[in-house]
Amino acid sequence: MTGSDERLAVLKTYKLYIGGKFPRSESGRSYAVSDAKGRFLTNAAQASRKDARDAVVAARKAFPGWTAATAYNRGQVLYRVAEVLEGRRAQFAEEVAAGEGLSAKRADAVVTQGIDRWVWYAGWADKLAQVLGGANAVAGPYFNFSVPEPTGVVAVLAPQRSSLLGLISVVAPVIVGGSTAVVVTAQDRPLPAVSLAEVLATSDLPGGVVNVLTGRTAELAPWLAGHMDVDAIDLCGAPDDIHADLERAAADNVKRVVRAPLGGEPDWTAEPGLHRMSSYLETKTVWHPMGV
Amino acid sequence: MAWEYAPAPESRNIARLRTSYGMFIDGAFTGGTGGSFKTVNPATEEVLAEVAEAGQADVDRAVAAARKAYDKVWAPMPAAERGKYLFRIARMVQERSRELAVLESLDNGKPIREARDVDVPLVAAHFFYYAGWADKLGYAGFGPDPRPLGVAGQVIPWNFPLLMAAWKLAPALAAGNTCVLKPAETTPLTALVLAEICQQAGLPPGVVNVLPGAGETGRAVVTHPGVDKVAFTGSTDVGKQIARSLAGTRTKCTLELGGKAANIVFDDAPLDQAVEGIVNGIFFNQGHVCCAGSRLLVQESIADELLDKLKGRLATLRLGDPLDKNTDIGAINSAEQLAKIRELSDIGDAEGATRWSPPCELPEHGYWFPPTLFTGVSQAHRIAREEIFGPVLSVLTFRTPDEAVEKANNTPYGLSAGVWTDKGSRILWMAQRLRAGVVWANTFNKFDPASPFGGFKESGFGREGGRQGLEAYLCAGDGRSGT
Numbered sequence: 001m002t003g004s005d006e007r008l009a010v011l012k013t014y015k016l017y018i019g020g021k022f023p024r025s026e027s028g029r030s031y032a033v034s035d036a037k038g039r040f041l042t043n044a045a046q047a048s049r050k051d052a053r054d055a056v057v058a059a060r061k062a063f064p065g066w067t068a069a070t071a072y073n074r075g076q077v078l079y080r081v082a083e084v085l086e087g088r089r090a091q092f093a094e095e096v097a098a099g100e101g102l103s104a105k106r107a108d109a110v111v112t113q114g115i116d117r118w119v120w121y122a123g124w125a126d127k128l129a130q131v132l133g134g135a136n137a138v139a140g141p142y143f144n145f146s147v148p149e150p151t152g153v154v155a156v157l158a159p160q161r162s163s164l165l166g167l168i169s170v171v172a173p174v175i176v177g178g179s180t181a182v183v184v185t186a187q188d189r190p191l192p193a194v195s196l197a198e199v200l201a202t203s204d205l206p207g208g209v210v211n212v213l214t215g216r217t218a219e220l221a222p223w224l225a226g227h228m229d230v231d232a233i234d235l236c237g238a239p240d241d242i243h244a245d246l247e248r249a250a251a252d253n254v255k256r257v258v259r260a261p262l263g264g265e266p267d268w269t270a271e272p273g274l275h276r277m278s279s280y281l282e283t284k285t286v287w288h289p290m291g292v
Numbered sequence: 293m294a295w296e297y298a299p300a301p302e303s304r305n306i307a308r309l310r311t312s313y314g315m316f317i318d319g320a321f322t323g324g325t326g327g328s329f330k331t332v333n334p335a336t337e338e339v340l341a342e343v344a345e346a347g348q349a350d351v352d353r354a355v356a357a358a359r360k361a362y363d364k365v366w367a368p369m370p371a372a373e374r375g376k377y378l379f380r381i382a383r384m385v386q387e388r389s390r391e392l393a394v395l396e397s398l399d400n401g402k403p404i405r406e407a408r409d410v411d412v413p414l415v416a417a418h419f420f421y422y423a424g425w426a427d428k429l430g431y432a433g434f435g436p437d438p439r440p441l442g443v444a445g446q447v448i449p450w451n452f453p454l455l456m457a458a459w460k461l462a463p464a465l466a467a468g469n470t471c472v473l474k475p476a477e478t479t480p481l482t483a484l485v486l487a488e489i490c491q492q493a494g495l496p497p498g499v500v501n502v503l504p505g506a507g508e509t510g511r512a513v514v515t516h517p518g519v520d521k522v523a524f525t526g527s528t529d530v531g532k533q534i535a536r537s538l539a540g541t542r543t544k545c546t547l548e549l550g551g552k553a554a555n556i557v558f559d560d561a562p563l564d565q566a567v568e569g570i571v572n573g574i575f576f577n578q579g580h581v582c583c584a585g586s587r588l589l590v591q592e593s594i595a596d597e598l599l600d601k602l603k604g605r606l607a608t609l610r611l612g613d614p615l616d617k618n619t620d621i622g623a624i625n626s627a628e629q630l631a632k633i634r635e636l637s638d639i640g641d642a643e644g645a646t647r648w649s650p651p652c653e654l655p656e657h658g659y660w661f662p663p664t665l666f667t668g669v670s671q672a673h674r675i676a677r678e679e680i681f682g683p684v685l686s687v688l689t690f691r692t693p694d695e696a697v698e699k700a701n702n703t704p705y706g707l708s709a710g711v712w713t714d715k716g717s718r719i720l721w722m723a724q725r726l727r728a729g730v731v732w733a734n735t736f737n738k739f740d741p742a743s744p745f746g747g748f749k750e751s752g753f754g755r756e757g758g759r760q761g762l763e764a765y766l767c768a769g770d771g772r773s774g775t
Contacts, residue, residue, distance in 0.1 A: 131433065132433070132760075136740070136742045136743045136744070136758055137742050138738075138740035138742050138743050139417065139740055139742075140738070140740070142735065142738065144740070144742075144743050146743075146744050146758065146760065149748075151748075152749075231749070243539075243540055244539040244540025245539070246539075247535070247536075247538070247539030247540060248536045248539040250535070251532045251533075251535035251536045251539070252532065253704070253749075253750055254528070254531065254532060254535065254547065254549065254749065254750045254751075254752060254753065256753050259542070262542070273435070273768065274433070275768065278763075282729060282748050282753075283729065283744045283746070283755050283760050284723075284728070284729060284730070284731065284748075285729065285730050285731070285743055285744050285745070285758075286723045286730075286731045286732075286733060287730070287731070287732045287733060287735055287738050287743070288719065288733040288734060288735070289734055289735050
């Protein structure tokens with residue numbers, strides 16, 4: 001028997017996050033996750049094609065409600081994510097340190113940047129329409145204005161290296177504008193993503209707005225790229241040798257494609273700019289005549 | 293008594309038609325390596341001119357000229373000077389507007405009234421608008437020092453030949469890119485006159501190149517390794533092919549593709565105005581409009597009344613000689629397009645919809661299709677789902693606003709939509725829910741250079757017009773992608 005000061009820890013089962021629930025893979029598969037030095041950490045669910053499709057269905061179902069939420073409300077929910085994350089920083093720092101092989105201090109800094117990134121994006125929710133849209137001075141008696149509107153369901157192949165800050169930096173810009181996301185996590189560093197899903201689940205984010213799949217990126221990506229109910233795809237974490245195939249598949253329904261950054265993962269600590277947000281926004285322009 | 297219209301034809305001599313046209317490469321008109329083709333007047337089937345067709349070697353030469361002009365002249369030039377070239381072009385388009393309008397009408401088949409009052413004025417306006425942006429790009433919201441992309445390969449359709457050329461060239465040039473433009477094979481002439489205007493305006497050689505040709509030429513342009521940016525307006529099928537052909541490259545791409553827009557009329561709409569809007573929505577430019585209001589969704593309670601009025605109005609439309617200033621409906625642009633319209637309309641009959649056209653005499657020669665509407669159309673019918681790109685309206689009904697939204701959005705396309713109602717709150721409610729890039733409320737088919745245009749879903753991505761239209765031709769100065 002273990003002594004009272006040698007209590008055996010209760011380990012967490014890392015599962016998928018689909019439609020606000022935490023299922024195992026329908027395939028029953030899992031895969032071993034190791035730390036940066038190759039030591040076994042845990043088993044993660046290995047999502048299947050069916051799980052990916054279920055995640056798309058959940059994201060589509062969540063889209064009308066999320067896009068109809070006021071920008072103020074979306075901003076509050078994103079800020080709430082930062083709040084809850086702040087309260088669990090130790091757990092995230094530990095997972096990031098193990099997965100990315102960082103010192104405790106560096107990992108803690110990454111978590112800090114990740115939390116601040118959520119706050120940065122939270123503040124954008126109710127400013128996008130003013131910054132990206134506005135009134136257009138047309139040559140005639142018409143009121144004409146443009147507003148950015150969410151693209152829809154976005155498949156996100158998360159960065160393979162930066163498992164928390166990189167992940168947040170590609171997911172937050174999708175949902176802040178009102179789109180919903182199906183995220184394939186960093187294949188070998190999936191744990192912060194699963195823990196982030198637990199944060200999302202307790203942050204007033206409606207189920208299905210973000211869905212998280214752990215598993216083999218190269219296996220899941222083609223199904224998402226070719227899925228006719230996915231409106232956009234971020235190729236950030238796609239293996240180099242399948243980029244072209246994914247883009248070809250994405251053309252079948254004219255998906256918006258965010259190509260992987262040139263020269264590998266960017267410096268995620270840099271201020272992101274508008275580009276990722278505007279990649280998942282469509283400009284809608286409305287005309288109405290003026291007269292008495 | 294019936295008042296007959298006396299014919300009021302515009303003189304075709306105004307078009308200054310030549311027997312042959314070369315391609316425009318590196319500031320000069322030249323023959324090419326791809327042979328030549330004939331462009332015909334679709335209203336008469338007579339040959340208008342022989343046009344040089346660009347082959348692969350010509351595309352290579354044009355891209356090289358554009359690259360050199362980009363590196364040596366256009367990108368390094370002070371932005372204010374670039375802008376002044378565009379202002380010059382805008383003015384010269386205005387000066388030659390009557391010639392351009394007549395030439396457009398001859399080559400395309402559209403009524404002179406539309407070429408004169410819509411196409412050409414919008415062309416000049418588009419150059420004016422983007423001319424002013426050239427030295428203000430740092431204020432456009434793409435970073436403090438946005439940069440051009442390089443050489444733009446641009447492929448445009450036959451429905452608004454000159455206007456589409458302006459939509460492509462003006463923002464690209466203002467942003468500092470150089471251009472290789474391929475006009476459609478059935479309507480190459482006005483783009484070549486625009487090239488002459490560029491020449492007369494003193495635009496440095498290679499900044500704009502115009503390569504007439506068909507699909508093969510277009511493919512050579514968009515897949516050329518020297519092209520940094522592809523912009524395409526045309527069918528969704530070809531747009532998908534282009535997206536596939538660019539897979540795995542770093543070439544940037546914007547696509548403006550097809551549509552199947554719903555024009556939604558509520559029971560409180562001002563019906564006479566709505567009828568004009570419906571007519572304008574689907575019969576403007578013979579329905580050769582990607583954003584045409586090709587699905588009429590009318591609230592059930594007023595369907596009969598609206599259809600009676602609409603039929604009465606259609607009976608007054610004048611179809612015939614496009615150069616006659618009284619003409620409302622011109623010729624279908626090509627035999628091929630006419631065959632497509634006939635095929636889909638026949639499918640409409642076969643699937644059980646009811647076809648109606650006003651009594652309408654079609655000219656003996658040329659390509660013509662009468663204004664047509666189908667009633668009894670269901671959402672599953674092909675005429676309610678596929679883009680016909682002709683003067684054919686499918687009429688469906690709805691009962692509630694929710695049903696109208698659901699039916700309007702039940703399409704892979706998302707380019708435009710129309711809403712007719714007297715209730716302001718309902719307009720905004722509808723506009724918010726319609727998944728389309730342009731929503732016309734109590735109006736339809738209005739265009740302006742300051743107004744962003746482009747689609748949701750399979751109608752493409754990227755916007756043309758407005759500040760947003762610059763994004764396709766810029767990258768942020770800090771190295772991040774602008775598009």
